[in-house]
Amino acid sequence: MTSAALPDVRAAVQVIPATDADRLRAMFSAHFDFIWRSLRRFGLPEDRADDAAQQVFFIASRKLDVIEDGSERSFLFGTAMRVASDIRRSAPYRREIAHADVGIDLEGGLRPDDLVEQRRARQLLDNVLDSMDLELRTVFVLFELEEMTTNEISSLLSIPHGTVASRLRRARDEFQSKIEKIRRGARGGGSR
């Protein structure tokens, strides 16, 4: 590429008004941990969640003018869902997962004493959540782990309260059903 064809990146520098910068700071402080946790619970491993959380806020920094006051959390969460989905669909990520030691399968018969181990419990939870439909999983995680009310979830996701309640009910049924399978496997003393 000749230098003449190079884009003038220096000309693209833009100044963010101080008020926007303050707003971004506030968003970061108020929501970074929530977004990171959400990314983690959308199935990204910790190191990926680190990068993805940065990415979410980078995107927000460019869209401050279209994010309405009061809807910052909702915007960030929606962005996090998309970013997580993109990463999980990406070829490099799939290769990583394919080579990773996934450790525990849902019906694979854990020994009961293994279950007290935090790390394994977390891994198992990941596997259960991974097996759930994204819409159900989202509501489930927000309710059960973020301890949001169904009204708050309705507001965050901009969906009717009845839809939230319905998804939550289905998600809990599905979760309990998977847990029961695991429990049966554990009782069976399957190898792992």
Added chain:
Amino acid sequence: MTDPKRLVEGDDLGAELLASARADGPSRHARERAAMMLGVGVGIAAVTAGGTASAGVGAGAGAGAGAGAGAGAGAGAVAAKAAGIGIFAKVAVGAAVFVAVGGGVVVATKSSPRAPVVVAATTSTSTTTTTNTPAKAAVTIEPAATAPVETAPVAAAPVETAPVATVTARAVTGSPAKGAVAATSKEKEKSSELSRELRSLDAVRGAVDRGDGAGALVELDRHRRQFPNGALQNEANVLEVEALLKKGDEARAKQLARRLLDRDPSGPQAKRLKTIVGDTP
């Protein structure tokens, strides 16, 4: 209609699995890096998982870092308020910090009473965003219920856990917050090292911001000798791209940007680097 009881409140396997996620939370390092890359100067108070105790840290004048390996999953309640150069927040995960940065990497704010607000743009049309925001005279504090804190005039002296040590602010002082999580010595050491590395990169960023590309490259060379295995090598690399651009060496800048992209095509700086190499539509 009332919400159902949460499963985590039960005592079965499902509850146990759900409880295992209560420790979810970004590491302090991850938060620091993100703050740095975004260019947000943040002082964050640590709160235990239950969200009941806090330790105050103001940007540039923070008390000790609330380390807090533990995170609070459910303690999503965050009472954060931006305050020019610092934010005092109640967060779910213990952490305390720091940084003012920018340009996609690190920023220099050394002698200015104004807090830098520099955001790394990742759009296809922008590279670095820089502006200054007047630092407010005091960090807004929202005392935790169990840990009243008080403000005091402050010291602009550098604090290890608060790399943005030069910002005019007020210190958050007072008796230690009840239940505040103390940083372990190992974490402090790590934080100090990172703080030094950040400050070192500040010098590079400062030169870039002044338009002194050659000077920035000299600083960068010094930085790399000082921190050959630093945690912020990616940031240093991106700064090198910027320094080369400032120096007018666009060809080398693009070459390096392309190499960095090849190495990590989906990293947080990817979009920005793509802009530089001209791959973004």
